[in-house]
Amino acid sequence: MTFNKKLFKYLLAVAILIAFAPRNSYADGFPVRPGRFILSPSVSYFFANKQFDSTSHRRAFDNNGRFHSVSYAFYSEYGISRKFTLSALVPYSMNYFNTDSITHAITTSGLQDIEIGIKYYLANINYKYYFSIKATGIIPTYHNNASLGYGYYGSELKLAFAGSGHLFGKQSYFVAENAVREYFGSESVFQDRYNLTYGLTLDKKFKEQLSISIGGFYATSGNSLINPNPIISANPNTSKNFAFNQVSVSYGHAFSKNLSLFLTGGTFITGRNTGAGTSLSASLNYRLDTR
């Protein structure tokens, strides 16, 4: 049999190439393209009219106390190289605590801790599962305002594992992260922060995304006393000995390849020495390639 007598067939070898979709801010795991900026402004509202006490029982604040917090944050990432990504977080918070026994709410506001991080893309498994490690420096922007933060410099080390695949005929993904954080000061605080996210893309054009997350903090300090000021003790950003676990649902919509909006709602399910809160947030995610 000679070649020219055989069946000729062209095979179109279609290389379906995978790029990462826009992600809600703060989630690590996947590497960032070199030269790419990810810019993510967000606004969050946190409300708690109950608290978890030191025995993890949920109870109302004294005198029908209510804690509210509105936070604005700007988060950004920049891909330095294939392996390294730079990140920055600048949060601004306005906190309110009110009770039936006071005429004017206790309020505080201001910039909180700025975080500067560098992420290193460790490895992947079959280009499906990605591992990264991130080191973050924490820089307080305020002095002697315990309602905005500890006022200590700190550092964090985070390990992240992320992946994607098909489930029920849809593209799905996950991110698993755990971070240990230490604030350095006379009353140093150690925190462990974790987050698990599982999500699905809802349409073939990858415009609609839905995810669920469970995450939480565990914080401990040399000073085990609970701050009597409720605007401090109710706020997970300012307590020193507390823990919580929360679940959240997030919906993402991509307006274009580079611009997405994420709406997230979450609630605390367990906790200790912190407000039993509910949060709502909206964040924009804009990608800008420079190379």
Place this chain on the structure above:
Amino acid sequence: MMTGLKSYILLLLSAIFLVVCSTNTKATVHKPKAGDEVSTTLVTGSKDGIFSSRASYTFNVKNATDAPQTGTVSYIAVTPAGVTVAKESRMVNLSKHSNNSFDFTVPEQKPGFYKINFMINVSDYDDTTRRVFGVRPEEIQSQHGRPADFDSFWQTTKNELATVKPQFKMTEKTEQETENRKVYLIEMRSLDNITVRGWLTIPKTTIRNRRFTTLLALPGYQVDLKPMLGEDNDIAIITLNVRGQGNSRDVIHPKRPDYISLNAEDKNKYVLRGAIMDCIRTIDFIYSRPELDPKRIEVSGGSLGGFLAAAVAGLDNRVQLVSSQNPILSDIRNLPNQEDWPMYDLHKYAGEKGIKFDKVLDNLDYFDIKNFAQNIQTPILLGIGLLDHLAPPNNEYAFYNLIPGKYRRIMVFKDLGHEVPTAYIMKDGHMMRDKFALF
């Protein structure tokens, strides 16, 4: 709040290559034409048909007829040269509307690949299922060395190419551009001052001075590659028609079957010497273009294109990633079935020209991809099909095993012939995305 989102299939991109098929090797279920009466399925004991010592299979037989079926189920395993190494036959007695499974284990074999046929011969049905299995293929070694002057031959050839002024030319083809891509006809002078042509498509971009990753797609046998489009905004694509193919046939334009043997009696005039240099010249072209990133080049091809990609990998370290699918002309002296292409046509050519075939083989040693293997210093993904009679697995492994371990990867498809499946294409795409940080 921490949430993550990901995974986005952005685009389609393509590398066209010629595939030659002549067998119905993919079927795993056999049914009689009359209807669902007797059918068989064969389950291989390993996912890629490769075993450490003894191959195992389960042969399932289903009798959906109203009559009992009696006869035999059997197998025979042979070497690529047709020497029987094992066989077994068992009596089968299937009552009506019943099924049965038969486990077969082939006695331990030496490293290599073996053809294995499973037969059913019962009252109303006869059929054969053909497969190939491998035993420790990582131990396969070619029995034939490479010419002592192999490297100097190719260095001389590259030096010769360097004396040819490339005269690169790009002509924008606005009538062929799409919403997201510009299309250019590219032309350049290559070895022997022959003009070769191809197509470059570049994503439209608003980023100033952006340099694109480039996929250089190499052609299969006598394929006329066209501009490759698609929705990918990250990658520039060059489809090259080497001399004697597509729009590069002005000087060399043999009839289709004659191309593989053109001037095979002289290694300095053999058509593939120039074709390989055409690929190298195209890499020169990529290096000459400010919009193409010289640090991010993938070369990809199948069949003859796989051969060209493998040769380029061994000759030019400027490429960062190579994808070679079912490359032909590996371990040429060990291509067993000389009734098959390309050996049949090479024999025919030698006969017509009155050339001793040994002379042809001596020259082809300079074009055997296994002889390029040890020079490869670029990550290379190789895709092979165990049922491929044009690029047989024994020959492919003779090439693969000579590539330095840190650069090589292989994907083996036990039920495929001269082609690769989507899984390979996906892997290739993922590798490129990761290697070139196109996250």
